Amino acid sequence: MPELQHATWGELLLDAVAKPGRMLEAYTAFHNYSFGNALLALEQCVRRSLQPGPLNTYRGWLERKRQVRKGEKGITLCMPMRFKRGAQPDSVEGEATESDTSQTVYAFRFRAYWFVLAQTEGEEAFVQPIPGFDIDSALRVLNVTRTPFDEMNGNIQGFASGREIAVSPVAALPHKTTFHEIAHIVLGHTTTEKLVDGEQTARHIREVEAESVALICCETLGLDGAEFCRGYIQHWLKTEKEIPNHSAARIFAAATSILKAGAPTAGGQ
Numbered sequence: 001m002p003e004l005q006h007a008t009w010g011e012l013l014l015d016a017v018a019k020p021g022r023m024l025e026a027y028t029a030f031h032n033y034s035f036g037n038a039l040l041a042l043e044q045c046v047r048r049s050l051q052p053g054p055l056n057t058y059r060g061w062l063e064r065k066r067q068v069r070k071g072e073k074g075i076t077l078c079m080p081m082r083f084k085r086g087a088q089p090d091s092v093e094g095e096a097t098e099s100d101t102s103q104t105v106y107a108f109r110f111r112a113y114w115f116v117l118a119q120t121e122g123e124e125a126f127v128q129p130i131p132g133f134d135i136d137s138a139l140r141v142l143n144v145t146r147t148p149f150d151e152m153n154g155n156i157q158g159f160a161s162g163r164e165i166a167v168s169p170v171a172a173l174p175h176k177t178t179f180h181e182i183a184h185i186v187l188g189h190t191t192t193e194k195l196v197d198g199e200q201t202a203r204h205i206r207e208v209e210a211e212s213v214a215l216i217c218c219e220t221l222g223l224d225g226a227e228f229c230r231g232y233i234q235h236w237l238k239t240e241k242e243i244p245n246h247s248a249a250r251i252f253a254a255a256t257s258i259l260k261a262g263a264p265t266a267g268g269q
Contacts, residue, residue, distance in 0.1 A: 007040065007043050008245050008248075009036055009245045009248035009249045009252065010242055010243045010244060010245045010247075010248045012036065012039040012040060012043060012248065013039075013212065013243055013248040013251060013252070014242065014243065015039075015043070016039055016216075017212070017215070017230055017233050017234060018234070020219075020226070020227075020230070021219075022039070022042070023035075023039070023215070023216055023219040023220050024219050024220055024222070025042060025052065026038040026039045026041070026042040026052075026220075027130075027220040027259075028052075028130060029041070029042060029045075029052035029053055029055075030042065030052070030055055031130050031131065031259075032055075033055065033077065034078075034252060034253070034256045035216060035220075035252045035253075035255045035256045035259065036078065036248075036249060036252030036253070036256070037077045037078055039252070040076065040077060040078065041055060041075050041077065041114070041116070044075050044076065045075075045116060048073075050116055050118050050119065051116070051117070051118040052116065053116050053117040053118055054116065054117045055075065055114050055115070055116055055117075056114065056115065057113050057114055057115070058074075058113070058115065061115060061120050061122075064122075064123070065122050065123040066117075066120040066121065066122035066123060067120060067121055067122050068115045068119055068120050069119055069120065069121055072115060072119040072120075073112065074112035074113055074114055074115055075112065075114040075115060075116060076110050076111065076112040076114075077110070077111065077113070077114055078108050078109070078110050079108065079109060079110075079111055079113075080107070080108055081107055081108070081109050082104055082105075083104075083105065083107070084103070084104060084105075131263035131264060132263070132264055133221050133259065133262040133263065134262050134264065135178065135262060137261065137262050137263075137264070138182070138258055138261040138262030139182070141261035141262075142182065142185070142186060142257065142258065142261050143163055144163055144164070144165060144182055144185055145163060145164050145165075146164070146165060146166065146167075147161075147164040147165070147166045148166060149166040149167060149168050149169060150166070151166075151168070156168065157171045157172065157173075157177045158171060158177040158178070158180065158181045159181065160181040160182075160184040160185055160189070160190045161190055162185075162190055163185060163190075165178065165181035165182060165184075165185065166181075167181065173224055173225040173228060175218060175223045175224065175225055176214050176218050176223070176224070176225030176226075176228060176229060177214075179213060179214040179217040179218060179258065180210045180211060180213070180214040181210075182213075182258055183209065183210040183211075183213035183214060183254055183255075183258070184206070184210045186213070186254040186257055186258060187206070187209050187210065187213070187250060187254050189206045189209075189210065205247060208233060208243065208247075209247055209250060209251050209254070211229050211232055211233055212229070212233055212243075212251045212255075213251055213254045213255045213258065214229050215229035215230060215233060216251070216252075216255040216259075217255060217258055217259060220259065221259075
């Protein structure tokens with residue numbers, strides 16, 4: 001029977017929203033990878049009845065004195081691939097000139113180059129501890145600052161403007177609101193206007209993106225607010241049927257940036 005195709009980003013997000021605990025499980029097992037790839041790896045492990053765990057390439061496992069068992073099929077992840085492309089003279093985007101005969105470009109491709117620990121045998125493998133999270137470190141790395149909350153409307157929970165966020169001192173779920181506002185900035189939503197969010201945000205793709213990032217962050221870190229996020233996102237999905245793949249990819253990238261920025265060893269990575 002042929003191997004099933006991997007899930008799309010939109011399908012992975014929809015599945016994670018519908019199944020509480022899926023995001024925490026993915027982050028616990030594959031925190032060294034982007035959040036989208038973590039969910040992608042977990043989906044394949046579940047489908048193939050593999051124990052989620054440390055992930056490495058064939059050569060990487062050999063370096064750790066472990067051997068991938070014969071017949072094991074690789075885990076597919078999305079990876080950037082670099083290649084040269086002939087330059088276009090007088091490029092309208094200014095990326096190349098007549099004197100620039102080629103340029104390095106990147107394209108994302110799905111490749112089955114990885115194997116989980118359960119697919120190998122040999123010496124005991126070192127398991128890197130799951131990093132902690134510090135919100136102040138995340139804000140510093142992401143170049144986001146807090147500003148005093150000055151909205152008079154009691155229903156408003158927080159807002160984001162430029163590279164600044166503010167959260168109401170009486171916000172019902174301050175962690176969720178903080179992640180939601182940071183997400184607006186990381187996603188590029190605040191480049192032209194101030195975004196104000198109440199308890200019931202507008203039914204708009206920007207709000208769904210920010211709320212999805214908040215859901216990922218809250219659930220992976222064990223913070224309150226995940227169910228509130230999940231209920232809102234599921235309500236939106238009932239209307240729109242699905243979330244676009246490009247939007248899901250943006251959500252995963254933003255969540256990865258925030259979680260890595262708050263890790264003790266982030267250091268601007």
